[in-house]
Amino acid sequence: MEIYLVVIIVMLAIVAGAAVMRVLQNNLLKTKSQAIVREAEEKAEIMKKDRLLEAKEKFLQLKSDHDKEVTQRNQQILKEENRIKQMENTLKQKMETFQRKDSELDSLKQSLEKQQSTVAQKKEEAEKMLQNQVKQLEKIAGLTAEEAKKQLVEALQEEARTEALSKVKDIIDEAKLTSVKEAKKIVLGTIQRTAAEQAIENSVSVFNIESDELKGRIIGREGRNIRALEAATGVEFIVDDTPEAIILSCFDPIRREIARLAMHRLVTDGRIHPARIEEVVAKTKKQIEEELVEIGERTCIDLQIHGLHPELIRMVGRMRYRSSYGQNLLQHSREVANLCATMAAELGLNVKLAKRAGLLHDIGKVPDDDAETPHALLGHKLAEKYKENWEVVNAIGAHHDEIEMTTMLAPIVQACDAISGSRPGARREDSENYMKRLKTLENIALSYNGVEKAFAIQAGRELRVMVESEKVSDDQADLMSIDLSQRIQKEMTYPGQIKITVIREKRSVNFAK
16 A cells, blocks of 8 residues: 555656656747747848848949939030030021022022023024025025025935945944954854754654565554554554665654654564554653653763753753754754853853753753743743743743843853854755745845846855946945845845845956057
8 A cells, every 4th residue: 555655656756747847848948939039130130230231322322323324414415405506506507608699599590581681682683684694695596495405405415325324334344343353253163162963854764674574564464553553652654665664754753763662672572463562662652751861861961061950851851852944952952052151151151051041942842732832932931940040041031032131141042043053054944945045135136226146155145246336336335235234134034144245346448459
């Protein structure tokens, strides 16, 4: 029992000690919290003072900056006021000057009006005197004023015609000594440095066979093979009595070439029937298309032309199987490209662009789908479509004067196209038209008064006119040559140029007996 009491007393003592400890801890915590609060209040007071000091310093700084800005603005305002005052003074001076000039002008105007009235009076007096003098001269000369004026005008016209003719002759001679000499030098040098080919017949092709026995196999039973060939190729096959030959006739050289190659494959293979014909013709067409691209690429490489659109390259290849007046279109275009490059180099222009324009100038002759548009305009559209240089586009469209020339390349391409087409042997010309052109030249010359004989020589490139010395003077002969050249340009179409030579010869013949 005592033990329980001791335990209870001990427990009560522990509980009391714990309560005392908690009271002591609470007092200690309260003391610490009061110290922390006091410390925080002191720090807050210090921070408050610091912020107030900073705010005062910033305010003082802003005030000083504002004062400076106000001072500067006041100075600027003073400067502007001074400048405005100076401008006002200047304007006042100018106004005074203008007023002074106005007064001077008024005085001058008054004096001019007086002078005009005086001049008008003198003019009337002079007209009256002139009329009196004219009447006196009419009485003395026995002619009216109109008759005298007519005679004077006729004399002046004759004198002016003679002087004008001599001046025209001097101008032409001077031009020949300068510009014509240089132009001929450039053109002749260009032509001499460029190789050329002759025109050839290209409306039919001849396919040679080993024996006439093959003709029957090519025709086939009831002509089915030859009909299949014509339907697949679009070429007319002429099988006649010509020994060991079959004639292929077509206006399109590409179709004719496809037919020739297909025929060669069929004859070599030996199997000739409609199904085989269609198969071989299809393969041949594919081969020709690849060959066209290869020809176009090789042409561009030879001419050192880069960056050409693939479709334009294919069209360049198609030129290989096109012709113009018997002249192969690809050879003509290559020739024009080389001529343009040489001429552009002589004139200091862009050689690459000139060569490009020369090669593509007849690209409009290749497509078959637009036969109504002139080839120059069609080529212009194609070059524009495939993003060619604008100078090249203009040169293509203007080389036959279809559009206005806006670049220096355009006249060069036009001149080189004419050079390539008009050189001897370049194009095939019908003999009847050739003879007709020569006869027309001679008839134009013979239509002039005083012409005794006229001869078209050098394949129509020169016209020599013999005039009678009694009827035509030297000045009239010069005038006749100029008039003849202008008339031929207007009335005739011809390649190149024609030289007109008027010859006036006087012969004095006597006999010594």
